[in-house]
Every structure is written in C-alpha cells, then in structure tokens.
Amino acid sequence: MGEKKVKFVPVFDLVNEAKKKLDKFKYKILVMSGKGGVGKSFISSMLALGLAMRGKNVSIFDADIHGSSIPLFLGIQGSRHYANEAGEILPVEGPLNVKVVAINLMLDSPDTPVVWRGPLVGRAILELAAKVAWYEADYLIVDMPPGTGDVAITVSQVFPSITGAILVTSPNTLTETIVAKAANFMASTGIRLLGVIENMSYFKCPHCGMVTNIMGEMSSDYFFAKYGVNLLGKIPIDPSINEALNKGKPYLLFNRESEAARAILEIVDKVINLVENTNNK
Numbered sequence: 001m002g003e004k005k006v007k008f009v010p011v012f013d014l015v016n017e018a019k020k021k022l023d024k025f026k027y028k029i030l031v032m033s034g035k036g037g038v039g040k041s042f043i044s045s046m047l048a049l050g051l052a053m054r055g056k057n058v059s060i061f062d063a064d065i066h067g068s069s070i071p072l073f074l075g076i077q078g079s080r081h082y083a084n085e086a087g088e089i090l091p092v093e094g095p096l097n098v099k100v101v102a103i104n105l106m107l108d109s110p111d112t113p114v115v116w117r118g119p120l121v122g123r124a125i126l127e128l129a130a131k132v133a134w135y136e137a138d139y140l141i142v143d144m145p146p147g148t149g150d151v152a153i154t155v156s157q158v159f160p161s162i163t164g165a166i167l168v169t170s171p172n173t174l175t176e177t178i179v180a181k182a183a184n185f186m187a188s189t190g191i192r193l194l195g196v197i198e199n200m201s202y203f204k205c206p207h208c209g210m211v212t213n214i215m216g217e218m219s220s221d222y223f224f225a226k227y228g229v230n231l232l233g234k235i236p237i238d239p240s241i242n243e244a245l246n247k248g249k250p251y252l253l254f255n256r257e258s259e260a261a262r263a264i265l266e267i268v269d270k271v272i273n274l275v276e277n278t279n280n281k
C-alpha cells in the first residue's frame with residue numbers, strides 16, 4: 001500500500017479562502033457575551049429564526065466550539081453535515097431554511113466533548129469558514145464563545161467586513177466591567193457594537209401578572225450615556241424556553257405569542273433597521 005500523502009494548506013491560503021467565501025453574506029453579525037450561561041446561544045438561534053420569519057435568507061455559524069448548542073435550539077440535533085464532490089462541507093438545513101454550520105453536527109455523538117486548546121479552536125474556525133460551501137445569503141449570524149479569547153480574535157481578523165456585534169447579558173452580569181470590556185474589544189477591532197440584549201431580564205407571574213426582577217435591575221440610560229451602547233431589548237425569563245428545548249422544538253416557532261417571543265421579534269426588527277438602513281455592509 002502506498003504511503004498516504006498529507007496535504008498541508010498554508011494558513012495564508014485558508015484566510016484568503018475564508019474571506020472570499022464569507023463575502024457572500026450581505027450582513028455578518030457576531031453574537032457575544034462576557035460570560036457563559038446568559039442565553040447567548042438561545043438568542044443567536046432565535047435571531048436567525050426571527051430574521052428568517054421576516055423573509056431574510058439566513059445562515060448561522062456555531063463558533064462556540066466547546067459549548068456548541070445551536071442545533072439543540074433549532075431542533076436539528078439529529079442531523080449531520082455532509083460534503084459535496086469538491087470536498088466542501090454542506091451546511092445543514094434548519095427550520096425556515098436557516099442554514100446551520102456547527103461542530104456538533106460533525107461529531108459521532110453530540111455528547112462527545114471537543115477537547116482542544118485555544119489555538120486549535122481558532123484554527124478550526126478558520127478551516128470551517130474556508131471549507132464550508134456557504135450559500136449566498138442576506139445574513140450570517142455567528143454564535144461566538146463567551147469572552148474575548150482565540151475565537152474572537154480569529155473571527156475579528158479573518159471575517160471580512162463584519163457588520164456589527166450584539167452583546168448578550170443578564171442583569172446580574174451586566175456589570176460595568178463587562179460592558180466596558182466588550183466596548184473596548186470592539187473599539188480595538190473596529191467592529192461596531194450594535195447594542196446590548198438584556199436576557200432573563202425579569203419574570204412575569206403567569207397567574208397574577210406581577211413582575212419580579214429576579215436577577216436585579218440595570219439602568220440602560222446609564223450605560224448608554226457612559227459607553228454609547230444601545231439597549232436593543234429585554235427578554236423575560238420564560239420556563240417554556242427550556243420546555244421547547246427539551247422537546248427539540250425551536251421556541252420562536254412554537255410560542256410566537258409569548259412575551260419573550262414578541263420581545264425577540266422586536267429586537268430582530270431593530271437589528272434589521274440598524275444594519276440595513278445605515279448602508280453598512
């Protein structure tokens with residue numbers, strides 16, 4: 001048997017390939033958070049669905065390699081990526097035609113942990129960006145890992161003309177430091193911060209309608225005045241989000257009339273307005 005030849009692709013080529021392919025999207029939006037568990041992946045997937053509900057052509061890239069959960073929120077956990085004849089990875093078709101690229105859809109089982117150090121994760125993002133057969137579309141939503149580590153640096157350097165970033169927080173984590181860090185990261189990379197989404201903002205009792213700020217309250221006016229950061233909206237705590245997740249149903253499609261769903265759709269409309277009416281590719 002002949003010796004198997006391994007073809008090494010110079011990083012430079014990969015970067016150029018990734019840039020060329022990602023230029024197919026009119027708008028590229030990064031969804032970020034200062035820390036894990038604030039609902040960033042839930043919101044990324046619902047923003048993608050919400051944009052699709054508004055008639056947009058959408059792809060979503062799950063760049064949260066260690067915490068990949070977009071397939072779960074979109075109810076396509078059982079799907080797998082295939083390759084075309086040219087060896088490119090084909091995105092998986094999710095609900096409302098949303099195209100999904102996620103490492104979880106390449107593993108033998110979603111329970112398999114991805115045990116990679118930071119630089120390898122950055123390289124995997126680059127490889128995926130370059131090797132996926134991305135389709136021409138209006139929006140690419142990128143679900144970033146929490147914080148500003150290797151992936152954030154790779155994405156900010158490799159992805160061409162990023163439209164902007166959205167920061168997801170919950171009231172208790174919306175400390176000055178987290179907003180300041182995000183604002184500073186954006187400033188250092190030249191990426192526009194479209195605004196902040198306050199998730200798990202409050203709980204409204206389904207019986208008496210009383211509103212409780214379980215996680216505390218924040219003053220959006222203060223953050224706007226100090227850092228110029230817009231509040232895109234507040235999403236309440238809704239137990240049916242996890243119910244939908246457990247049943248493998250995309251929340252926004254099955255609870256369209258809930259307060260959280262309405263808040264998400266209002267945010268979607270604001271985002272469309274912000275990015276499409278400012279001539280910012």
Ligand code: ADP
Binds near residue numbers: 035067
């Ligand atoms: P992150 O990506 O920030 O780590 P996830 O999106 O994975 O967070 O969400 C963490 C958990 O919180 C999930 O179980 C998700 O279903 C739940 N969750 C997110 N937002 C809400 C909300 N507004 N109300 C109730 N549960 C929520």
